[in-house]
Amino acid sequence: xxxxxxxxxxxxxxxxxxxxxxxxxxxxxxxxxxxxxxxxxxxxxxxxxxxxxxxxxxxxxxxxxxxxxxxxxxxxxxxxxxxxxxxxxxxxxxxxxxxxxxxxxxxxxxxxxxxxxxxxxxxxxxxxxxxxxxxxxxxxxxxxxxxxxxxxxxxxxxxxxxxxxxxxxxxxxxxxxxxxxxxxxxxxxxxxxxxxxxxxxxxxxxxxxxxxxxxxxxxxxxxxxxxxxxxxxxxxxxxxxxxxxxxxxxxxxxxxxxxxxxxxxxxxxxxxxxxxx
Amino acid sequence: xxxxxxxxxxxxxxxxxxxxxxxxxxxxxxxxxxxxxxxxxxxxxxxxxxxxxxxxxxxxxxxxxxxxxxxxxxxxxxxxxxxxxxxxxxxxxxxxxxxxxxxxxxxxxxxxxxxxxxxxxxxxxxxxxxxxxxxxxxxxxxxxxxxxxxxxxxxxxxxxxxxxxxxxxxxxxxxxxxxxxxxxxxxxxxxxxxxxxxxxxxxxxxxxxxxxxxxxxxxxxxxxxxxxxxxxxxxxxxxxxxxxxxxxxxxxx
Numbered sequence: 001x002x003x004x005x006x007x008x009x010x011x012x013x014x015x016x017x018x019x020x021x022x023x024x025x026x027x028x029x030x031x032x033x034x035x036x037x038x039x040x041x042x043x044x045x046x047x048x049x050x051x052x053x054x055x056x057x058x059x060x061x062x063x064x065x066x067x068x069x070x071x072x073x074x075x076x077x078x079x080x081x082x083x084x085x086x087x088x089x090x091x092x093x094x095x096x097x098x099x100x101x102x103x104x105x106x107x108x109x110x111x112x113x114x115x116x117x118x119x120x121x122x123x124x125x126x127x128x129x130x131x132x133x134x135x136x137x138x139x140x141x142x143x144x145x146x147x148x149x150x151x152x153x154x155x156x157x158x159x160x161x162x163x164x165x166x167x168x169x170x171x172x173x174x175x176x177x178x179x180x181x182x183x184x185x186x187x188x189x190x191x192x193x194x195x196x197x198x199x200x201x202x203x204x205x206x207x208x209x210x211x212x213x214x215x216x217x218x219x220x221x222x223x224x225x226x227x228x229x230x231x232x233x234x235x236x237x238x239x240x241x242x243x244x245x246x247x248x249x250x251x252x253x254x255x256x257x258x259x260x261x262x263x264x265x266x267x268x269x270x271x272x273x274x275x276x277x
Numbered sequence: 278x279x280x281x282x283x284x285x286x287x288x289x290x291x292x293x294x295x296x297x298x299x300x301x302x303x304x305x306x307x308x309x310x311x312x313x314x315x316x317x318x319x320x321x322x323x324x325x326x327x328x329x330x331x332x333x334x335x336x337x338x339x340x341x342x343x344x345x346x347x348x349x350x351x352x353x354x355x356x357x358x359x360x361x362x363x364x365x366x367x368x369x370x371x372x373x374x375x376x377x378x379x380x381x382x383x384x385x386x387x388x389x390x391x392x393x394x395x396x397x398x399x400x401x402x403x404x405x406x407x408x409x410x411x412x413x414x415x416x417x418x419x420x421x422x423x424x425x426x427x428x429x430x431x432x433x434x435x436x437x438x439x440x441x442x443x444x445x446x447x448x449x450x451x452x453x454x455x456x457x458x459x460x461x462x463x464x465x466x467x468x469x470x471x472x473x474x475x476x477x478x479x480x481x482x483x484x485x486x487x488x489x490x491x492x493x494x495x496x497x498x499x500x501x502x503x504x505x506x507x508x509x510x511x512x513x514x515x516x517x518x519x520x521x522x523x524x525x526x527x528x529x530x
Contacts, residue, residue, distance in 0.1 A: 079355060133519055270392050
């Protein structure tokens with residue numbers, strides 16, 4: 001009799017253990033609010049180390065996803081290449097087949113250039129891009145287009161990955177490790193010195209996702225982070241009118257914002273990037 | 278007697294002399310010297326596009342006689358990987374005083390979409406570098422532009438970049454305030470700027486600086502929506518590089 005009751009209890013115990021084992025990974029994705037204050041806190045300065053689990057992922061959390069698109073492009077300011085964009089698209093699926101959930105992740109990370117291609121006497125740590133400043137270009141915020149409108153928002157989950165098994169100086173976008181964390185994220189088109197987190201409803205823009213991550217190869221604050229983390233946004237990207245197209249390369253779909261954290265010149269640069277159809 | 282006999286020639290000579298002097302004065306009157314000390318940085322030219330206002334205006338290139346064209350170039354203006362216009366530059370050197378130059382530039386903009394707003398690029402200020410310890414005079418040649426030069430001054434602060442009436446002085450830069458837009462929302466479009474002329478000494482000649490010109494688009498409701506970029510431009514050789522912020526702070530102390 002006792003034996004006959006033991007099996008259900010053991011099964012339940014295993015199920016609970018399994019649930020707890022998976023809970024941290026599942027909970028790490030952050031679902032962005034669609035109403036009210038747009039910005040949520042992740043790991044702002046001064047950084048908490050080790051970082052809290054908020055929005056924090058590892059590559060293992062992408063094991064249910066297939067990479068379906070990949071590109072890299074120059075980040076150009078005033079005709080000067082100041083960094084490289086790495087852009088990826090993953091879909092939920094197995095093998096080589098995306099499943100019918102239409103769940104897509106669009107992710108990006110950047111690497112800021114360290115080679116002084118011009119005016120080495122002005123700054124030997126990076127390509128100088130300004131006629132009035134010797135500072136290296138610093139990205140404080142990344143913005144990208146997402147599905148949804150202010151009237152009809154579409155759920156968006158955000159996660160970030162600090163990198164892999166490499167170092168902060170690595171050149172491989174999978175292995176390299178970011179030094180600085182994702183600080184804030186939310187559905188807004190405002191960044192550093194434009195909005196104070198958590199912002200207000202007037203700062204909301206449900207057509208954009210904002211990633212607040214200080215990325216600079218030679219930062220005046222004394223802590224360099226040549227690589228940004230992988231900055232991921234997950235949404236439902238339906239088959240566009242039966243065409244089989246779920247994503248595309250969109251013009252001005254990503255924006256880099258240098259907000260002037262250390263009195264740099266506020267500058268925004270927009271470029272092509274992947275977007276949900 | 279002799280005087281009378283010579284009178285017609287003397288009068289004719291006087292008239293020719295005055296006419297020549299008058300012509301020289303009219304041509305040279307276009308150039309206005311910019312201040313290089315004090316709080317009054319800006320020199321006003323034609324802020325209202327008045328046809329009656331000829332301040333800073335010249336009627337030909339380079340605006341004064343005796344100059345020889347020594348360099349000319351054109352280059353695309355690119356922002357966000359989009360070609361938004363073309364820059365034209367010319368450099369003239371005075372034949373009789375070879376250290377004296379006139380640097381000229383104009384931009385011709387198009388209506389290509391260059392950011393997510395969809396608006397055409399609006400040029401509010403064009404900045405050029407000069408030697409800070411040399412005098413600078415400026416002028417403009419309309420050359421078919423719909424809108425005139427508003428004002429100029431030795432500063433690198435343009436529209437909506439300073440409070441009050443005068444920007445911060447920076448003698449390494451000359452600002453030309455214009456309003457150039459191929460599809461201006463104000464209803465009056467001027468796709469091309471006038472020729473914007475900078476007369477100054479360049480004892481060591483001139484060079485092409487990869488970041489020597491600044492283009493500013495700042496007629497926006499939120500100052501953080503302003504955009505600017507730098508592009509290559511001619512300038513006198515020897516313009517000092519920008520100081521680091523740390524250096525400026527030390528100077529202030």
